[in-house]
Amino acid sequence: MKFPPRAVALIAALFCLTASASAQIGHLPANSPFEDIERGHQLSFFGGYLHAGKDPLGVAPQSGPMYGLRYELHLGGPASLMTRFARVNSARRAINPDEAGSARQLGEQSVGLNLLDLNLVLNLTGQKSFRKLVPVLNLGAGVGICGCNVDGDPYRFGTPFAFSLGGGLRYVTGGRFEFRADLNDYLYRIKYPDRYFETINGPPTAGPDQARSFWKNNPAVSVGATFLFFR
Numbered sequence: 001m002k003f004p005p006r007a008v009a010l011i012a013a014l015f016c017l018t019a020s021a022s023a024q025i026g027h028l029p030a031n032s033p034f035e036d037i038e039r040g041h042q043l044s045f046f047g048g049y050l051h052a053g054k055d056p057l058g059v060a061p062q063s064g065p066m067y068g069l070r071y072e073l074h075l076g077g078p079a080s081l082m083t084r085f086a087r088v089n090s091a092r093r094a095i096n097p098d099e100a101g102s103a104r105q106l107g108e109q110s111v112g113l114n115l116l117d118l119n120l121v122l123n124l125t126g127q128k129s130f131r132k133l134v135p136v137l138n139l140g141a142g143v144g145i146c147g148c149n150v151d152g153d154p155y156r157f158g159t160p161f162a163f164s165l166g167g168g169l170r171y172v173t174g175g176r177f178e179f180r181a182d183l184n185d186y187l188y189r190i191k192y193p194d195r196y197f198e199t200i201n202g203p204p205t206a207g208p209d210q211a212r213s214f215w216k217n218n219p220a221v222s223v224g225a226t227f228l229f230f231r
Contacts, residue, residue, distance in 0.1 A: 034128040037172060041230045042072040042080075044180065048222025050088045050113075056210060058093035059155045060190045061113040061146055065089050066220060068115075078123040082138060086220070088113040096152035097195045100202035109150050113157075115186055117142025117164045134170040144188050154193040162188035170226075178226040186218045 047067040052060070068086035075081055090113045094106035119140030142164060146157035166184030173179075191213040196205040 033131045034125075035132065035172070035174070037123070037127050037129055037134065038174070038176075038228055039074045039127070040228050041074075042070075042178075042226050042228055044070040044072070044224045044226040046070060046180075046182070046222040046224025048182075048220055050086075050090075050186075050218055050220040052090070053216030053218050055190060055216065057095070057192065057196070057206060059095060059153070059192070060157065060216075061088065061090040061092055061111055061148065064091065064113075066222065068222075070224070072121060078126045080121040080123075082119045082121045082140070084115075084117055084119065084142075086115040088115070090146075092148055092150075092155075094150040094153045095155070095196070095205055097154065097193075097198065097205045098152070098200050104202075104205070106150060106152060111146055111148045113148075114145040115142065115162065116145070117162065117186075119164060123170075129170075129172045132172050132174075134172060135167065136170060137167050138164070138184070140164045144186070154195045156193070158191070160188040160190075162186050176228045178228065179224070180226060181223045182221070184220050184222070186220065187215055188218070189213055189215050 045067075046069075047065070050063055050066045052063045055062075066086050066088040068084060070082060070084040072080045072082040089110075091108050091110050094109050096104055096106055117140050119138040121136055121138045124135040124137065140163075142162050143159050144157070144162045145159050148155065148157040164184055164186055166182055168180050168182035171179045192206060192210070194212075197208075197210075197212070198204060
């Protein structure tokens, strides 16, 4: 599994922040950079952008703006359980492999990609913030759903299984509202239909060296606001 360099850099930075926080000892309570985090349920609204991974034929959902909801429940210690829904306003290239020449190209079609996942989340500074900042990591899995069907095009996105891995930074205010920024990577499989590889009215849509199915990384960046309740 290969993750984007930006995701690796962010995760490394979060670990460095954690190490720096661990080194801060000897402060009086009133002057300590560490503060207890409010526990409870969290509901977040976020918006951002999904950068779709490479798709040689361009028939899978492409990059686009995203928005969604995230619900997080504290489990104990630094761990939380998070479920998330993201909607991506995307587009895809439609192809009719039964036609030849320009008639084969059906143009770019607007589609909506939905991503649902369940994640384990870890606060890297435990149940305290460091100067009101809390670096977090998440790891989970879910599914992708897309209304990608186009008449004449046999491609179907289906409901592929999707892994999710990411990190973020929470800014805690000490009240009911927080702010956060996240970088996440969705990993799911793309499968091309057999008709793309058949000779019908002209050469096949896909060449003989093209893989019929493959996994691809789709990194996403987002910012959002969080409301804490049942504290």
